[in-house]
Amino acid sequence: MFKNLYLFRFLKPFTLSPDELHQKLAEQAFRPCGTLDLYSMGWIPPISEEANYYTHSVSDCIIFTARRQEKILPASVIREHLNEKVKEIEEKEHRKLSKKEKNVLKDEVLQTLIPRAFSRTSHLSAYIDSQRGWLIVDTGSEKKAQEFSNLLRHSIDTLPIIIPQMHRSPALVMTEWLSEHNYPTDFKIEDACQMMDSEQATVNCKRQDLLTEEIHAHLDAGKQVKRLALQWEERLAMVLDDALIIRNLRFLNESAEGDAHTEEKESYAQRFDSEFTLMTLELRQFIPRLFEVFGGENEESYQRL
Secondary structure (H helix, E strand, O other), X not given: OOOOEEEEEEOOOOOOOHHHHHHHHHOOEOOOOOOOOOEEEEEEOOOOHHHXXXXXXXXXXXXXXXXXXXXXXXXXXHHHHHHHHHHHHHHHHOOOOOHHHHHHHHHHHHHHHHHHOEEEEEEEEEEEEOOOOXXXXXXXXXXXXXXXXXXXHHHHOOOOEEOOOEOOOHHHHHHHHHHHOOOOOOEEEEEEEEEEOOOOOEXXXXXXXXXXXXXXXXXXXXXXXXXXXXXXXXXXXXXXXXXXXXXXXXXXXXXXXXXXXXXXXOOHHHHHHHHHHHHHHHHHHHHHHHHHHOOOEOHHHHHOO
């Protein structure tokens, strides 16, 4: 299932049913790039394209998937073809081309190259937990999360969401965990972190004890923890950053990932349904606890929006 968690909080209840959301996503179904398109993004069925259904739901949680296709045109290739064209015209007309003329020529070069360019396709899934008021995207990239949410907003007309706001700074709290050796007992600090100071000077630590004098020296020098590898209740492992983005998520309980013997007996759709159910149940317990260790959500900040 999900390997990353990019969290959004709904400012208003999400009221669309799985069927209603399916209908809206179907109207923005993915279509491959046209001859002159550099990019295309739309919705596909989350389980299998043969199913032709754009949502799958379990216990007030609705999962859906976007496909993105883009033409690969390296800047060096565009520049090479443009320079050849510019040189050809300048030699023929015995004059230098203006910037405006070069821009027009660049557009012409692009129109020639795009139909011949290779395509790259990627997929991105998310789910809405209408009971808890969350939209959770399986990415660690702010750009991809915003691109996904923009497509969803375009598809359903409105999407009142915000990144969760905590009462206490995650960077400050995680820094205290390392500097004071005092952190919640249901969390375990693992062996990797990233620290950064106000000048953006960064230290990356991997495969080492983080509760040592060496780490303290960086913290005493003014660095704060930006990313920290953690375990929670021996059930989840992850890298958490100061924006509450979770990367490298792993479910340590084997049942959450499924086992080979069970997989042989289940269809892909059954396995998908089972894993999605287990994941959402785990995250319904973990995410509120995560918010709690950072002082809880700042509801007043939501009301001001």
